[in-house]
Structure formats: structure tokens, C-alpha cells
Amino acid sequence: MMDFPTILQILDSAVRLMTPLLLACLAGLYSERAGVFDIGLEGKMLMAAFTAASVAYATNSAWLGLCAGILGALAMSMIHGLAAITFRGNQLISGVAINFLASGLTVLLGQKIFGLAGRTPSLQGPARFGEITLPFVDALRPVPIIGPIYAELISGHSILVYVAFAMVPLTWWVLYRTRFGLRLRAVGENPASVDTAGVSVARMRFAAVAICGVLCGIAGAYLATGISAGFVKEMTAGRGFIALAALIFAKWRPWSALGATFLFGLLEALANRFPNLDLGIVTVPSMFMSALPYILTVVILAGFVGRAVPPRAGGEPYVKER
């Protein structure tokens, strides 16, 4: 029913679609592993997409856009840190607020600056991240199976896609092989022990929240200057929440995050390709495909298929003993 080139095309599209999910998922992983719940991934990505597209348009440079995207998401992160860490407020409520803040501010500022009802002008040339052709594509192309996979699937993505994939081993290494990672995980499980060891819980958590902002910034920049050519109102379209779902699905682990976001990216690619997936006996409507990531996450959360246990101190502000 599906030939090899079609499968390659779908996988290729899945890789593009999973990239923002993967970046946002890893972003949430740092924050939540440090004990700061973050349901504001969506808002951070949205803000980053807007600042990235605006600056990329103004400077005609995708790289400056990327920097602006990171700064935009970082600003949101710092608000979250201020509320969740400094003032020991409710992390979930702060996340909700950040989502709305980004949703409103991006349109308000966009309308003020560009006057296009919340859009930025479309980006061209160096204002976007172009596709990179990896070496030896032409030499390898005649090789059966591997050649097309290399040429179509692995090569020909924007640099940010490769950055996102590289972040997976890097995150694993940082979390499990460095002192910083050990402390970061400890802050999320038992902050008092870290405090006793003479490490500032607040500083560790701020560091985690900042990393979260940087990664969300890259994710947003990829959305606005990689996949699309500019910012559109509400362009994240729930991706922050799918990333959150993927994070739970992956049980807060980097390699599993790769698998979970690939699965969710694949679902989206399939839903795009086959609006009504005909499986012979039943026809699966596209609505079901788009709801599937959420349904799967609820099933995982329910603990019937492997239990997802969040970091123990997640969501709780740390109060130093006096």
C-alpha cells in the first residue's frame, strides 16, 4: 500500500515536525528534572517564534533571529523563575499565565510593529534557515536503500534539526555524567540534600529554567524561520503541550524523549498525509490521529503501561529550614 519513496517522505516530514517537539521536550526535561514544573513551554516557544521572525526580518539574518528567539523565550523563563523560585508561587498557575502572556503580547506587538494583524512579513533568503546538504549525498545516492535514506531523510534539513538531535546525547551526558547534572537531578528529587551540601537550590533551579528558555527559544526560532517563513498568530498550535505530553511519555528521560517526539511527529506527518487513514476495516479520521498523542499520554499517566513518576520535588517551592 505504501512504497519506499512514500515512506521516506513521511519519515522526512516526521523528522521536520518532531524537531520543535524534541527541543521543547528537552527544555521541559531540564526544568522539571530540577523540580520546576513547566506548562508554559507553549508560551515560550510562541514568544521565541515571534522575536526570532521579527529580528530575522529586520536584520535579514536567521542567526540574529535565533539569538532574539532565545532571548524572547529566556525573558518568559525568567518570569517563570521569579514566580516559581524566588516568590515560591504556584508553578502551574505561572505556566498558564505565561502561555496567555505570550499569546497576547505577540499579537499586540506584531500589530504595533508590522500592522499585519499579528503576522510578520514573510522571510526570504538569509532570513531563514535553509536546508543543508550533507557531504557525499551524490556519491551515495546510487547505493540501494541506504543511498535514498541518506539523501532524502538524513541530509537536507535545516541546521537546527541537527542541533536538536545533537541535544539528546548532550542532555544525557550533562544529566548523568556531570556534577552539574547530578545536582540538577538532586534539586528535583531532594532539594534539602543539595542545600545541605552547600549548593544553592535557587541558583540550580534558575540555571535549569534558563536552559529551558534557551531550548524553547531554538524551538520557536525553528518554527518561524525554519519550517515556516515568518510568524503567524498562535503558530505553535499546541506543540508546547504535545512536547509536555512527550516528556511524560518519555518519563523525563532524554533518549526516550527522542522516541516519544518521533512517535508524535510521525503521527502528525501521517495525519497530514492521510486525512482519513483507511485501514481496510475501519477508516481512522484525522481528528483521532491528532488526539492520539494526548490519549497515549493519559494512558501512560494512568500507569497501566509502565508508570510515569515525575521528579519527587517537582512543583514544590523550596523553603530553606530556619
Place this chain on the structure above:
Amino acid sequence: MDRMPKWADVILTPLLSLLLAFAISALVIVAIGESPVEALKVMVEGALGSSYGWGFTLYYATNFIFTGLAVTVAYHAGLFNIGGEGQAAMGGLGVALVLLAVPWPHWALALPAAMVGAAVFGALWALIPAWLQAKRGSHIVITTIMFNFIAAALLNYMLVNVLRPVGSMDPASASFAASTHLPKISDMALAFGITWGKNTPANVSFFVAVIACLLVWLLIWRSRLGFEIRALGKSERGAVYAGISPVKITVIAMLISGGLAGLMAINNVMGEAERLVLNAVEGAGFIGIAVALMGRNHPVGVLLAALLFGFLYQGGGELALWTSVPRELIVVIQALVILFTGALDNMVRIPLERIFAALRRKGKA
């Protein structure tokens, strides 16, 4: 540290938080090159300056009362129900099914039936997250977020594939029979010979919402169940020690919460659109969070906060109509209200506590 007097805790702190939120909103308006005073004038004029404005303000407020009460009831049980959006959407499905299935002869019969449909569908949509939280410890915030998206997909499917009348391209149900149309407040006023709010959507649901406020107050502070809900919310261990079943109370509180969110559909689906359309809730479920936070999770507070948000909504629409300020200004204000009254309230509380402690020491000396 010494505690503050109760009035400072209940009134002063949220009021100062709110002022901060509005002050920053004013700065945002200045930043986009408009005058906050002019903007406020347009909003007050458009939302409160005429019975026409009030007719919309009350209509929006009705939605927010229901979703605000939904968040409130769950809050007292120590649960953060962020799924009001999905529950209200499912409530709309319940209303549509009830009204389309039976040829109701009169609205007075249709309304109670629609309320049951709305509440049951909303409550059922909260049941699975509630049960998962109570039995399996799945975080209710995450599950209710997921259920919002699942509800949106389900509703999309129902409207496109099931409820859409033959030959229609619109993803919407058929219109409800004229006999089920709820009386608008303007019609009711006209019956007394008063011309009020012609062509506005405020309808009899507003009074249902006000009664719901009273009932929720009775439930939370004057009933055994309410006591058990509050006991669970304060301390699960204490509740268990007192012989209260956390599973039972969690599920019941969420059923009530989901039911209240679902009830919103009698206003927007039955009262206004008079058919079920895609995305009928329009974010009212999320505004319920802001309303409950601002109203300090008290029905009177919720009523007042819902009126304020109704005003902001209608005023924001007028602002977008007459000035260059986009409607999204309201989303920013809403975000700031949630941020300052919900997440950053310690920013106001801690300095206030210090001031009161200092005053007390001075008084003693």
C-alpha cells in the same frame, strides 16, 4: 513571623496584586503607543455606557461565572482543574444532543433538560481525570490539559461527521427549534415595558449562574460534603484521619466542577448561538482560572471577578473596533491578572507581612 489581620489577607493583598496587574497593563498600552486613559474610556463607554454594552458584558460574565465556579469547587478539594475548556465544550455537546433529540414544546421544559445534559457531559469529561488522580495518582493538571485537546478533537469529529446536517458545509449542528430559544434579558425587560439591551445575547442563564453562585456557597461552607471537600483540600492525611475517603471526595468534587463548567453551555450554546458550533467555548474555560484566582475562590468573589472580565471582554471588543488596539490586549490583561494574583502573590504578601509586623512591634513598644 506574625500573621496579618484577616482583612489584609483577604482584601488588601489581592487588591494590590490586581492593581499591579492593571498598572503593567497600562504600561503595555503605553508601549504600543496608545493612551491608557483613552483606552479605559472607550472600554467603559462600550461595555457599561449603554444597556447594549451591558447586554454583552452580562452575557460574557455568565460564561465566566460558571467556569470560575468550576475552578473554585476543585480548588477547595486541593485540585487544580485546568480542563474547564474541554468540560464546557462537552457540555455544549450534551446541550445539543438533548435539544436535537426531543421536540421540546417550551423553553421552560427544555432548559432543565439541557442543564442536565450539559452538567452530565461536563461532569463525565472530568470523571476520568478525577478517577486517575484519585486511584492512580496521575497529575490532574496534566490529564485535564490532555482532555481539553481530546475534547476538541472529539467535538470536531462529532460536528463534521455526525451532527452536521446533510448538505451543510459548516462544521456545526442544525439550529435548535425556535421553541427552545431562551428568553433574552431584553425580552424580559420588554415584558415590563422597559427597553433594555436590544439585540444582545444576555439571557435567562445569567440568573441560573447567580443561583449557582449561591448553591456553591451553600455547598462549600454550609454542607457536610463541602466540609469534607475543604478538609481534603487542607490536608489529605487529616481528612483520612477524620474518616473521609480521598478517592470519593476527589471524584465528587471533580464531578461537580466539571458539571459547573459544562453548565456554561446553556448560555453560549443554547442561549446565544442556538446551535453547536466549532470552538464555541472561546477560551472561557481558561478565563475561569483567572476569575477564580481573582475571586479568591469564593462565590461572591467569582461573581465580581466574572463581571470584571465580562467588562474587559466587551470593552476589549469595542477597543478593537474603535481604536488600533487589537483584541488580544484582553489576553495580556488576563495573563497579568493570573500571574500577579495567582503566581506572584507572595511578591505583595511578603512585604505586606513585614509592614504589619513592624507596625505591631511599634504598637507594643
